[in-house]
Amino acid sequence: MIPKEYCIPSLKRVWLVSLSQVVPLRMIKKRNIFTVFVFACFLLFSRSVLAETVALPLSLDSQLLRSMIIKAAYTDEGRTAVLAGHQGGCKSIVLSGPRYVIRDNSLVFETKVFIQAGFSIGETCILPTSWEGYVALTQIPVIDDRWVLSFRTIESEVYNQDHEPARVMGFFWNLIKSHVFEYLSQITIDLAPPVEDLRLFTREVFPAALQESAQRILGSFRPGKVETREETITVEILADVSQEKREEIFDEEVLEQEEVDRFISTWETWDAYFVQMITALPREELNAGERELILDVLLDARHSFEDELLESGGKADFVRKQFIEAWGRLSPIFRKRMSDDPARPVLDYLAFFTASDALVALDKAGHGLGIEISRNGLIHLARLISSKDITDLPYAFVVDEDLRSVLGLGDPVPFTEPSFDGESIEIDPEEFKPEENEWLLCVKGFFLATAWAETDPRQAFRDRITPWLVPKGDVIIYLNKVKLLLNEVSTRVFSKTDLDRGLSEFYNLLVLSTAWQETCFRQFVMKGGKATYLRSYNHTSVGIMQINERVWRGIYDLNHLRWDIVYNATAGCEILSLYLKKYGLPDLEMTGSGTTSDQETLARVVYAVYSGGPSHLRKWKDALNKGRPGVIDKLFLEKYRWVCSDQWEQIGRCL
Structure with missing residues (x-):
């Protein structure tokens, strides 16, 4: 006897049948039966683990199904199906307004029906009579081996124009049965094209070394069950897949x-x-x-x-x-x-x-x-x-x-001047005199802006960025100039939002605090006699507001973020206003100015998203709830409090 514990019960019959077909049981030596049997059970069990049939879903919701039916069967003018005569004619049968409803896991197809009958004499219709209402068919979707989806009707209903059950006189009922039901029963959808597209795509997601496995999977594609539930018809695309043992790269390995x-x-x-x-x-x-x-x-x-x-x-x-x-x-x-x-x-x-x-x-x-x-x-x-x-x-x-x-971000941020396309540019720091009056700088800027195209573009660009280089010695003039720019930009950006006007002052403080925390109000730095845009330590973000180049790709222009301080500041202000509306205010359920502590928390929420992205907000909250706020959060709160209390002398710590 073979001990039961050595055999998988569900495989016992399969093994005995297979064995008897190959070798008569009496010819197998008794001492070998146990070994062969256990080995066969192991092989069958292993196969059940390593190979399986996967159902890939091909899903048609009622909206998509309606569009496909219109495209296939309602091809006459106005998305109608003219089954007899012509629209507006003395004799006509016209279908329109098809729709699908999935109710109690059943597919119900409904279409509007208009039937008119009369006698034509020239252009005159004699004794016209008509019926208008709806036909509803409860159907079962069926898929065949060629991936053609058809619909088998199991029940039908007729309604009047008010969607009430209707009894139709024999003449019109006969037309409905002979024309409408017959036409609707022939509607099919060919799903072979999307299945073939799936084959092409599936082949592409397997690397070259596994193309043999891919071909086996693609070759095994076949229709499975068709299920109707939750507003969707799902056709199973069955595929046989097997797991391949692959070498894995562990997290600690250096790439x-x-x-x-x-x-x-x-x-x-x-x-x-x-x-x-x-x-x-x-x-x-x-x-x-x-x-x-x-x-x-x-x-x-x-x-x-x-x-x-x-x-x-x-x-x-x-x-x-x-x-x-x-x-x-x-x-x-x-x-x-x-x-x-x-x-x-x-x-x-x-x-x-x-x-x-x-x-x-x-x-x-x-x-x-x-x-x-x-x-x-x-x-x-x-x-x-x-x-x-x-x-x-x-x-x-x-x-x-x-x-x-x-x-929903609106028009792109405008810029009036071309940007420099390079990593650095030679500049003599002595060209900028921080003691010059603001009016003189404005006059110089005006003439440079109007004449830049007639001069050396590189020199014109040097003249544009030189005022935004941090001078040696007293930095207060530079700081005041940057604060003025940020206030002007933040006021302009805020005016275009639908944020509560009472948040205007808070928003300006938020912008100044962010610029201080991110770059200490710097757009450019000098390195070896050359000016370059300020980059983050990890080389991901640039400029005074440290706009992440990859995160905001396609939304802002790269070169202007790097070389145009007004453009960079505008981008940063837009992002802060977006995060204030989308994350800050909803998180605190606050629409007014609130208390000082409320505003501090609001500023920290917005900055947490600004510095780390939307998903960082949860991490920030977790750290705060545990009483262990992060270093960056502490530093930002420090800057925010300095800005609120006009402690601008603290700028000497970073400039």
């Missing part, structure tokens, strides 16, 4: 520079794709909440990249995780805003949704699959949703007006 560069390049492609993805949304239809969520996801992704790069140099699965997280948060917006217009390429959108959902499903199947986000894969997805002819995903630092529009 080679080549690997870090590859990580940066991959992330930059993903970020460029992300911008393409969100700018493909119909911006005029987005509401304020949707714009805010998109901005949140974008900023979180970019700040997380900066943190990842500084902490570990970049992990192989970081971009894939960002893709999955971003899609999880934004997919409802894309499905809602991109699937309601049949005039759009809804099949391409379905392919885009399906490929994105599939990446999530494959990721859940296990890390052993080895899937990665590739440039070609992202380009493929971008082509599905963009109206542009996309051949690449460049990572550019120019202002993207479409991006600003989608995010």
